[in-house]
Amino acid sequence: MSAVLKLLAGRLAISLLVLAGVSMLIFAIARVIPGDPARIALGPNATPEQVEKLRQELRLDQPIWLQYGHFLSDLSRGELGTSLYTNRPVTRDIAQFLPATLELILAAGILMICIGLPLGIVAAKNEGGFIDNLVRVVSLLGVSAPSFVWAVILMILFAFFLPLFPIAGRIGTQFDVPQITGFLFVDCLLTGKLDALADALWHVALPAFALALSGIGQAARLTRANMVETYRRPHIEMARSYGFPEWRIARKYAFRPSLIPSLTIIGLDFAAMLGNAFLVEAIFAWPGLSRYGVAVILRKDLNAIVGTVLIISAAFLIANLIVDLLIALINPRIRHGRDRS
Amino acid sequence: MTDNILDIQDLRLSFRSHGGVTEVLHGVSLSVAPEERVALVGESGSGKSVTARAVLGLLQSQRSAQITGRILFEGRDLASLSGANRRKLRGTKMSMIFQDPVSSLNPLFRIEDQFREVLRRSERSADMRRTREVAGKLLRDVSIDDPERVLASFPFQLSGGMNQRVMIAMALVNEPSLLIADEPGTALDVTVQDQTLKLMRKLADDRRAAVFFISHNLGVVREFSNRLYVIYQGRIVESGPTGSIFDDPRHPYTKALLAAVPRITRAGIPEIEESPEAFSAPCEIHETAGVAA
Amino acid sequence: MNRAVQIILSRPLSIAGSVLIAVVVLSAAMADLLAPFPDHRGTVVDFSNFNQPPSRQNLMGTDLVGRDLFSRILYAYRLSLILGAVVLALAVPVGVTVGLVAGYFGGWVRFVLMRTTDVFLSIPPLVLAMSIMGVLEPTLTNGMIAVTVMWWPWYSRLVHNLTLAEREEGYVLAAEIIGASRFHVMFREILPNCVPAILTKMTLDLGFVILIASSLSFLGLGVQPPTPDLGSMVAEGAQYLPDSWWLTVFPGLAILVAVFGFNLLGDALREILGTEQ
Numbered sequence: 001m002s003a004v005l006k007l008l009a010g011r012l013a014i015s016l017l018v019l020a021g022v023s024m025l026i027f028a029i030a031r032v033i034p035g036d037p038a039r040i041a042l043g044p045n046a047t048p049e050q051v052e053k054l055r056q057e058l059r060l061d062q063p064i065w066l067q068y069g070h071f072l073s074d075l076s077r078g079e080l081g082t083s084l085y086t087n088r089p090v091t092r093d094i095a096q097f098l099p100a101t102l103e104l105i106l107a108a109g110i111l112m113i114c115i116g117l118p119l120g121i122v123a124a125k126n127e128g129g130f131i132d133n134l135v136r137v138v139s140l141l142g143v144s145a146p147s148f149v150w151a152v153i154l155m156i157l158f159a160f161f162l163p164l165f166p167i168a169g170r171i172g173t174q175f176d177v178p179q180i181t182g183f184l185f186v187d188c189l190l191t192g193k194l195d196a197l198a199d200a201l202w203h204v205a206l207p208a209f210a211l212a213l214s215g216i217g218q219a220a221r222l223t224r225a226n227m228v229e230t231y232r233r234p235h236i237e238m239a240r241s242y243g244f245p246e247w248r249i250a251r252k253y254a255f256r257p258s259l260i261p262s263l264t265i266i267g268l269d270f271a272a273m274l275g276n277a278f279l280v281e282a283i284f285a286w287p288g289l290s291r292y293g294v295a296v297i298l299r300k301d302l303n304a305i306v307g308t309v310l311i312i313s314a315a316f317l318i319a320n321l322i323v324d325l326l327i328a329l330i331n332p333r334i335r336h337g338r339d340r341s
Numbered sequence: 342m343t344d345n346i347l348d349i350q351d352l353r354l355s356f357r358s359h360g361g362v363t364e365v366l367h368g369v370s371l372s373v374a375p376e377e378r379v380a381l382v383g384e385s386g387s388g389k390s391v392t393a394r395a396v397l398g399l400l401q402s403q404r405s406a407q408i409t410g411r412i413l414f415e416g417r418d419l420a421s422l423s424g425a426n427r428r429k430l431r432g433t434k435m436s437m438i439f440q441d442p443v444s445s446l447n448p449l450f451r452i453e454d455q456f457r458e459v460l461r462r463s464e465r466s467a468d469m470r471r472t473r474e475v476a477g478k479l480l481r482d483v484s485i486d487d488p489e490r491v492l493a494s495f496p497f498q499l500s501g502g503m504n505q506r507v508m509i510a511m512a513l514v515n516e517p518s519l520l521i522a523d524e525p526g527t528a529l530d531v532t533v534q535d536q537t538l539k540l541m542r543k544l545a546d547d548r549r550a551a552v553f554f555i556s557h558n559l560g561v562v563r564e565f566s567n568r569l570y571v572i573y574q575g576r577i578v579e580s581g582p583t584g585s586i587f588d589d590p591r592h593p594y595t596k597a598l599l600a601a602v603p604r605i606t607r608a609g610i611p612e613i614e615e616s617p618e619a620f621s622a623p624c625e626i627h628e629t630a631g632v633a634a
Numbered sequence: 635m636n637r638a639v640q641i642i643l644s645r646p647l648s649i650a651g652s653v654l655i656a657v658v659v660l661s662a663a664m665a666d667l668l669a670p671f672p673d674h675r676g677t678v679v680d681f682s683n684f685n686q687p688p689s690r691q692n693l694m695g696t697d698l699v700g701r702d703l704f705s706r707i708l709y710a711y712r713l714s715l716i717l718g719a720v721v722l723a724l725a726v727p728v729g730v731t732v733g734l735v736a737g738y739f740g741g742w743v744r745f746v747l748m749r750t751t752d753v754f755l756s757i758p759p760l761v762l763a764m765s766i767m768g769v770l771e772p773t774l775t776n777g778m779i780a781v782t783v784m785w786w787p788w789y790s791r792l793v794h795n796l797t798l799a800e801r802e803e804g805y806v807l808a809a810e811i812i813g814a815s816r817f818h819v820m821f822r823e824i825l826p827n828c829v830p831a832i833l834t835k836m837t838l839d840l841g842f843v844i845l846i847a848s849s850l851s852f853l854g855l856g857v858q859p860p861t862p863d864l865g866s867m868v869a870e871g872a873q874y875l876p877d878s879w880w881l882t883v884f885p886g887l888a889i890l891v892a893v894f895g896f897n898l899l900g901d902a903l904r905e906i907l908g909t910e911q
Contacts, residue, residue, distance in 0.1 A: 014752075021753035029769055137647070140901060144841065144894035146849045148868060149886035152875070156883065160876035234445040241397050241439075242459055243431030256449050275760025279849055283872055293761075294853050297768030309765050313757050332449060332495045 004328045004335055011324050015317040019310075026309045027071060030302050031064055037084070037300045058302065071306070080310070081303030085296050090307035093292060098311065099182035100170060101281065101288030105273045107208035112215035112269060117262070119216070120223025121255060127228055135220055142217025147276040151210035151283035158206060165206045168285035172199050207284040211276055215269040222265050226258035233257075260331055267323035271316045345413070346519050346551045347373040347396065352410035354391055354400065365391055367575045368410065373519065373551050378542070380554040380562040380583070382598070383572035389555045392572075393521050396553070397437060398427035415518065432462040435519040436512040438541070440527050442504035446496040452476075452507055453492040456514065463515045479510035482547075483540055502533040509541055513548060520545055520552045527558075538565055559598055563587055571595045573620055581627020589627075593619035651898025658892045662711035669705035677860040685878055695880035698870065703880065706862035707888045713863060714892065717778055718843040722836055724782045729789025730832065734820045736790070737797025748794060754787040760849055767855040777856050781846055785839070792835060796828040803827075830907035837903055841896030848889050864889050 038054040039046065059067050074081060080090035116139075123135035145153075159167045170184060171177070175196040180187045188197035230236065231254055239253045281290035289308065296304035328334040354366040366388045373379045383389045391400065398419055400406040412419040414435065419427055439445040447455055453469065456476040460467040467475075473492060480488035483506040496504055505526055512520055522541065526534035542565060545552045556562050562569055562583065569586060571579040571594065579592040590596045597620075643649060666672055670691075680700030688695045694703040736747035754762065766780035800806060801824065809823045848865030850856040857863040864885045871881025 014749075017749065018752050018756050021749065022756055025753055026757070026765060029766055133647070136901070140897045141890070141894060144845075144897050145886065145890040146845050146852070146865075148849065148852050148865075148872075149889055152868060152872060152882045152886050156876055156879055234439060234441055235447045237399070238437075238439055238445040239447070240399055241431055241437040243428040243433070243462060244458065245428075252450070253447055257447075271756075271758045272760075273758075275758035275764075276849075278760065278764070279852060282853065282869075293764070294855070297764055297855065300768065305765055305768060309757060309761055312761050316758055317756060330449070332451075333497055336495065336498065 004325070007328055007334060008321070008325060011321055015321060019314060019317060022313045023071070023075075023306070023310055024068070026306050027068055028064075030305050031067070036060075037302050040300050080307035083296065083301055083304040083307075085292075085299050085301045085304060090304050093304065094289070094307060094311050095182065097287070097289045097292050100184070100286060101277050101290070102315070103183055103185060104204060104207055104211060104281070104286060104288060105270070105277055107204045108211035108215065108273055108277075109266075109270060111208055111212040112219055113266065115212070116216040116219025117223050119220035120262075121227060121250070123220065123224040124227030124231065124254075125250065127231075132224070135224065139217030139220040142213040142220075145214075146279060147211050147214060148279035148283055150213045151207065151280045154206050154210050155283065166203050170200065170203055170287055171196065172203075175199055207280050207286055210283075211273055211280045214276070215266075215273060218269050219262065219266060223258065223262050226261050227254055230254045230258040256330065260327055263323050263327050263330075267320045270319045274312050274316055344416075345372045345374050346377075346415060347371075347553060348411070348413040349392070349396070350411040350413070352392065352395060352412060353408070354388075354395060355407045357405045357407065362407070365575050366395075369572070369575070369577055370410075371570050371577065371580070373553050375518070375551055376546075376549050377568065378545065378552040378554060378566045380556060380566035380569040381572055382556055382559055382562055382569055384557055384598075386574075387572045388575040389557075389572050390523060393437065393523055393553065393555050396521060397431055397435065398422075398424075401427065432459060432517075433515045434517055435521060436515070436517045437521040437523060438508055438512050438525045440524045442508045442525075442529070443496055443501055445508065446504060448496055450495070451492070452494055452496070452499075456492070456511060459511050459514045475514060476510065479513055480507070482513075482544060483507075483510045485510075501529045502536070505529060505533070505537050506540065509537065509544065513544060513550075516548060517550060520550050522552060522554045524556050524558075534561070559587075559601075571598065576621075577624055578620070578622070579625040579627075581625075585627045591625040591627075593622055595625070645902055647898050648902030651895050651900075651902060654891055654895025655899060658711055658895060659715065661708050662715050665705075665708040665712050669702075669708045671702040671705045674701040674705045675709040675860075675862050685874070685881075687878075688880055694884040695878075697867070697881060698874075703867075703884055706867070707864065707885060710862040710864045710867070710885070711888065711892065713774070713857065713861065714844045714847060715840075717774065717781070717847050718840045720778050721781045721785055721843045721847075722839060724778070725785035726789050726832065726836060728782075729786035730793045730825070730828075732786070732790040733793025733795075734797055734825060734828075737794040738801060738816065738820050738824065744794075747790070751787040751790045751794075754784070755791065759784055760846060763846060763850055764853065764855055767850055772855055772858050774857050774861070777847060777850060780850070781843060784846070785843065788839075789832070789835070792831060793828055796831055797824055800824045800827050834900055834903045834907055837896055838900035841893035841900070844896075845889065845893050 036051070036055075038051050038058060038060060042050055042054060055061050059070055062070075071081075078091065080094075082088065083090050083093055086093055119135050119139070123132045126132045155167065158164050166172070175193065177184065177187050177193055177196050178191060180190050184200050185197060188194070188200060236249060236253055239249045244253075277288060278290040278293060280286065281288045282294075289312075292304075293308050295301075296308065349369060349371050352366055352369045353364065355362050355364040369388070369392060371379070371381070381389045381392060394400050395408060396412055396414070396419075401408060401419070402424055408420070414430065422430075446452070453472055453476065457467060457469060457472040460472050460475055464471070473489075476492055477488040480491060485491055485503070485506055491499065491503065491507065496507075499507070509525070520541075525541065526537045529537070538561065541552070544550075552566075554562065554566055566583050568581065569583050570577050571586070571592065573594045579586060579590070579595045586595065587599070590599050661668055669675075670693075671678075678699070678701055680696075682700065683692075683696055684700035685698055686692060686696040686700075692702045692704065694707065697703055697706070732747050732751065736744040736751075757765075763780045763784045766783055767776065770776040770780065797820075806819060806823055809819050814823070847856060848863070848868075851863045851865035852869045854866070854869065856865060859866065867885035868882045868889075871878060871885070874881055
């Protein structure tokens with residue numbers, strides 16, 4: 001187990017290094033703004049004195065490395081400054097909007113794995129056959145449209161044409177679930193409101209599927225490719241030569257080894273979902289980070305932009321750490337170190 | 342003839358692909374008697390490996406493969422058996438030792454898990470204790486002194502030679518009557534290869550198992566097999582007792598192969614002459630005296 | 635190369651891809667000839683004919699100020715393709731050079747370059763482009779810059795991995811032994827062997843650049859009206875669902891068709907070049 005811990009510590013260190021890099025990058029991007037953020041925030045009617053005062057508050061009058069130093073010391077205290085858009089601490093804004101987004105992404109991730117992997121396995125087992133080609137076309141279609149297009153198409157088909165799912169929102173207005181964690185599913189469970197949970201799941205289905213479609217395509221294609229590749233390896237033939245049942249070979253000898261490279265890509269798809277969630281949320285009026293993120297970007301709300309991007313990147317890095325951990329748990333080579341060649 | 346372990350009669354095999362149908366075996370006949378060690382020798386692409394896979398019944402389930410002719414295993418025609426019944430023979434009555442020991446074992450499971458999987462082919466309820474007992478004894482037989490450590494290892498933690506011995510031990514778990522060996526040890530260096538062959542010969546003798554040995558190397562075969570078949574482009578070109586073929590090779594291809602066996606007394610490795618026309622001469626059969634063939 | 639063409643033509647899916655791409659490229663190139671209302675690409679207002687469903691006169695209906703949707707989609711294709719081509723023309727050389735240098739030199743050069751690449755890749759793709767667009771004015775040029783900044787690291791990572799594998803090959807060693815310069819080894823020996831993989835990725839990416847650019851303009855962070863853009867058309871029309879379905883469905887399908895075409899061809903290329911390697 002210690003090899004896994006060592007590996008994880010290494011990855012964590014690199015992730016922190018990368019996150020520091022991200023903060024520098026996004027900080028640099030936010031400071032090359034051509035316009036004056038203070039003036040934009042205050043509007044055209046502000047006096048020069050007011051603008052100057054805000055510039056000082058934002059430390060825009062200081063050299064950029066000093067600004068970055070202040071930013072880091074704020075960050076170490078868990079502060080990301082105040083949003084000019086909402087006039088509230090950025091951390092509070094993010095805490096309010098992030099759970100809905102994460103919930104949507106989590107639902108999409110589950111759909112991606114539960115649909116994408118089986119599709120890939122079925123395609124690999126029918127390599128070159130009709131089902132294989134069908135899965136290929138479907139998964140290529142899945143990755144060929146941005147998720148807002150899928151959101152629109154799914155909405156027209158399954159909310160308007162066939163009114164099976166709700167058009168927008170996170171939960172019906174008739175439900176009153178007290179906020180405990182901010183995660184609606186968890187709150188429903190904690191308060192024992194199972195009908196509310198069912199309604200929330202019903203609401204998340206369509207947006208999550210729209211968000212998951214490209215990931216489903218990716219996961220299916222990749223799983224297929226890895227399975228096909230694994231099926232050509234000698235250990236499969238050896239297993240067959242011992243007469244093990246075909247389904248057992250598929251599970252223990254083909255799927256497990258081919259899962260390892262698939263997991264890495266699932267991590268990357270997760271990153272794409274963090275961005276694409278913005279698109280889906282806009283269509284389904286999902287009360288997540290999207291509206292806030294776009295609003296702060298359009299208003300050049302420095303602190304909020306830096307804070308939002310940093311949190312999203314951190315979420316991505318954490319997802320990748322989890323993927324690394326899972327791979328280490330599946331692959332004994334990593335778990336037990338490379339004792340030999 | 343029926344008391345042979347293995348009887349192959351006029352086996353023809355072709356594969357369908359986009360470009361049409363390619364026949365790779367054009368009527369191969371051979372037999373292996375109980376406790377006999379028979380070698381099938383030929384260059385790569387000659388059809389020797391697919392012959393072994395057809396015997397195991399691995400090709401019969403492939404949609405692209407077309408098989409005609411008869412393969413009799415212990416008197417039963419494999420083609421008359423259902424897929425499930427063919428599968429029942431594999432790993433129990435016959436088992437195969439592969440060329441590349443490291444990549445032929447499942448990379449994600451410990452050796453003991455893989456032994457248990459094999460043991461369960463004959464003993465449904467075998468648990469890990471029973472597995473360790475059986476496997477430990479077999480591993481000692483293949484001269485592994487510390488079976489406990491090997492059993493607890495993953496394939497990548499063991500050397501190639503070690504993996505090869507594990508694979509031989511694994512093939513013997515269910516006491517098969519026929520052991521098929523596909524160029525065992527070619528992926529390893531020469532001294533290890535030599536050791537493995539000696540081990541395999543001794544173990545097969547002890548267990549009275551017949552061995553069907555596939556190789557491209559006549560030098561290796563000479564010490565190992567009682568009888569041999571030379572295969573060239575999907576046809577058997579010469580067959581007979583090993584000694585007799587080595588003393589008096591008759592077919593041009595066999596002569597060329599023999600000339601290609603490196604000898605320490607001569608300098609360098611002679612090249613095989615490119616004379617495909619001569620190689621397609623009819624099959625030469627050495628009459629066997631005494632051996633029940 | 636002839637063989638590649640043959641293989642492409644022997645598979646229904648890659649033929650379909652090529653046909654889709656041909657349709658998209660031709661309609662973009664000949665928009666002036668094909669569009670029934672070429673002037674509708676700009677600020678034209680025709681309130682007598684606004685928000686009309688598809689008809690014989692307006693194949694895909696009209697938008698909220700009465701412009702012909704079909705004409706605007708043709709011009710939007712032109713813009714998307716130009717954007718995709720420019721982004722790749724900028725991002726690929728940068729990414730390839732970084733990847734080659736990092737992979738070939740190794741050591742601290744590699745550490746610095748690849749960690750920098752990682753930083754860019756750690757910000758979810760769309761989010762990075764969004765924040766760049768946020769600080770820049772939303773124009774076509776800036777859109778290209780934003781997407782380019784987001785795109786080069788993918789090539790840097792790809793070529794880095796390829797270079798690591800290639801530099802162990804005999805031909806690289808041979809070139810080094812006869813004293814070829816590092817520049818020669820990198821660009822004349824290693825790079826040509828990476829070209830198939832790079833070309834395949836570029837084919838696929840041309841579609842994905844179009845996809846990301848339309849996502850940016852969907853969020854209001856891309857090309858601004860009245861310039862026709864597929865993403866902003868969907869965003870505008872989304873408020874009028876389901877009654878004015880044509881406002882979103884046709885631009886949405888237009889994106890799908892273009893990206894699908896590049897994906898089909900790229901997928902076929904991957905198989906062909908992958909097996910030929």
